[in-house]
Structures are given as C-alpha cells and as structure tokens.
Amino acid sequence: MPELQRLHPDHLAALLTFEQENRAYFAASVPDRGDAYFADFAGRLAALLTEQAEGICHFHVLVDTNGEILGRFNLMDAADGSADLGFRVAEKAARRGLATATVLHLCTLAATEYGLTTLRAAAALDNTASRTVLTRAGFVPTGEEVRLSGRPGSGYVRDLSRGPEGWAR
Template sequence: MPELQRLRPDHAPALLSFERENRTYFAGSVPDRGDAYFTDFAALHTARLAEQAAGICHFHLLVDADGAVLGRFNLVDVADGSADLGFRVAEKASRRGLATATVLHLCTLAATDYGLTTLRAAAALDNTASRTVLTRAGFVPTGEEVQLSGRPGLGYVWDLSRGPNGRAR
C-alpha cells in the first residue's frame, strides 16, 4: 500500500527519478519544468526543504513499498489558514484512484496537522484528469478563470471547516 510521506532529504534520488521518468507524460497536461530543474535539482530540493521548515509549504510524496515515488502532493503559499494544492502522479500509477484518495488524505492533514481552513487549486480546462480528481475529492469550482502557463484553467476551493462540497462536518 503506498504511503504519503512528508518530503525529506533522503527522498532526493527517488524524486529525481520520478520527475525524469514522467517528464514527457507530465508535459502533456502540466507545464514542463524545463532543463534547469533537472540540472539544479539538488539545490532546488534543498530550497523546498527550507520552505517546508519555514512553514510556508508542506511537500509530500506518495511512495510505494520499494521507495519509488508514485506522486507529489504539495501545499504551497501557506498563509492565513489557507494554501494552494498542487499534485502530479506517475503515469504508471494513474487511473487507479490514488490521486483522489491521496488528495482526500492530504486535505485531512491540512486541517488536522497544519491548521488550515481553506485549500485552493487550479487545473487547466484540458486537464480532465486533474479536474476530475479535484471534484471527486470535494473541491468546488469557484468560477474564477485562471491562466496556467498560457493555458486557460479554472480555480477550485475547499472550505476544510465545512467538508467536501461545502457540507458541514
């Protein structure tokens, strides 16, 4: 059973492998990270850990029993009880419900462990998979149109104090 783990220094090799193996797959639905990401990975990983230590981001990896990374699930720009959710799942782990289950788990962590009350997310209109994960997990479209690296998208929100789809807990 895959496990959601908070990002650690020793995750670096498996995370870099995940990003390299899935680069082409990810580029079909989200903006490519660019060559500099891979060239400067060690420094970027260290910077992410510093952001996490400062409490402005919470980075997580979905890891299988062998330590391979199946997905990234991040809460970024943490401030005033809210954060932005971002996620990506390996091609080999897609279409199995892992993204939805992990987003739901992360929403629970956001409320109970990180004290957050609101999560925001966005997905490109042509990224059906991410939009499906968000709605299945309980995020509600805000009607806000956003641009994601030049692609039209839609904003989503989840009031964690109310539960999925705005229902009271």
Template sequence: MPELQRLRPDHAPALLAFERENRAYFAASVPDRGDDYFTHFDALHAERLAEQAEGVCHFHLLVDPEGEILGRFNLVDVEDGAADLGFRMAEKATKRGLATTAVRRLCTLAATEYGLTALHASAALDNTASRTVLTRTGFAPTGEEVWLSDRPGLRYVLDIARRS
C-alpha cells in the first residue's frame, strides 16, 4: 500500500522523475511548472525543504513500496492556523481512490501534527478529478471564482475543527 511521506532530501531523484514523466498529463489539468522548474530542480527542492523546516509549508509524497512517487500533496502558505492544499497524481495512479485517501490522511496530519484548523484549495472547473477529491474529503466550494493560469476555477474550504 502506498505511504504518505514528508518530503526529504533523498526524495529528489524520484520526485524529478515523477514530474518529468507526468508533465504533459499535469498540464492538461493544472498549471505547468515551466522549464525553469526542471532546469533548477535541485535548488528548488532545497528551497522547499527549507520552507518546510521553517514551518511555512508541509510537503508530502505518496510513495509506493518500491519507492516510486505516485503523487504530491502539499500544504503551503501556512498562516494563522490555515494553509492551502495542492495535489497532483501520476497518470498511472489515478482512478484508484489513492488521492482521496491521501488527502484524508493529510487533513488528519494538518490537525494533529501541524495544528491547523482550516484548509483552502482551488481547482479548475474542468478538473473534475480534483474537484471530486475535494468534495469527497469534506471541502466545500466557497463561491469564490479563481483563475488557475488560463482556466476558471473555484475556491474550496475545509473547517478541520468541524470535520473532527
């Protein structure tokens, strides 16, 4: 069974492979990271680890028993008991309920380990899979419309205290 792991330095090679292998798939539903992300991956990975050490972000990977990364699940911009959730799954790992399970686990970690009381997320209107994961895990649309690159989307919120 895949395990949700906190981002570590030794994840770098598998994470870069995950991002490269799924870049075109991701670009169909979420904003592309751009070429600079891949060119400067090592420095960006170090920056993410520093942000995590400071407590302003919490990065997680869904890793299979062989060490292959199946998904990313991040809590970013931690402030005043809240954070923004972002996630992406490898194409080959979709439609198995893994994202829903990982988001539920991350919501528990957000409350018990990180002391958060609310999570926010955004999903493009045409990203049915992400919107489904959000609603299945208790997120509710706020009615606020957002733009994700060139795609219209909706903002979601989860009151973790109420969920528990």
C-alpha cells in the first residue's frame, strides 16, 4: 500500500525520476515545468525543504513499497489557517482512486498536524481528473474564475471542519 511521506532529502533521486518519467503526461493537463526545472533539481529540492522547515509549505510524496514516488501532494503558502493544495499523480497510478484517497488523508493532516482550517485549490476547466478529485475530496467551487498558465480554470475551497461531503463533523 502506498504511503504519504513528508518530503525529505532522501527523496531526491526518486522525485527526479518521477518528474522526468511523467513530464509529457503532466504537460497534457498542467503547464510544463520547462527544462530549467530539471537543471538544478537538487538545489530546487533544498529550497523547498527550507520553505518546509520554516512552515511556509508542507510538501509530501506518495511512495510505494519499492520507494518509487507515485505522486506529489503539497500545501503551499500556509498562513492564517489556510493553504493552497497542489497535487500530481504518475500516469501509471492514475485512475485508481489514489489521488482522491491521498487528498482526503492530506486534508486530515492539514487540520490535525498543521493547524489549518481551510484549503484552496484551482484546476483548469479541461483537467477533468483534478476537478473530480477535488469534488470527491469535499472541495466546492468558489465561483472564482482563474487562469492557469493561460488556461481557464476554477477555484475551489475546502472547510476542514466539515466532512468530505460538506457536513459538519
């Protein structure tokens, strides 16, 4: 069973492999990170870990029993009880419910471990998979129209004091 782990330096090689192997797959639904993203990957990871140590962000990876990374699940810009959720799942792990299950688990962590009360997210209108994950994980559309690298999208929010279907706990 895959395990959600907080990002740490030992994930460097597996994370780079995950990003490289899934680059074309990701680019079909989210903006490509570009060649520069991979040029100093170790430095980029170090910067992320610094943000995490400062409590600005909470980065996670979904790791299988062989140590392979199947997805990234991040809480960014944590402040005043809220953060932005971002996630991506490997092509071979897609369509198995892992993203929804992991986002639900991360919502619990956000509330219990990081003291967050609200999560925000955004998804491109043509990214049906991400919009479905957000909806299944209890996020509701805000009505806010957003642009994601020039593509139209929608904003979402999740009140962490409510269950996945929006009822009070």
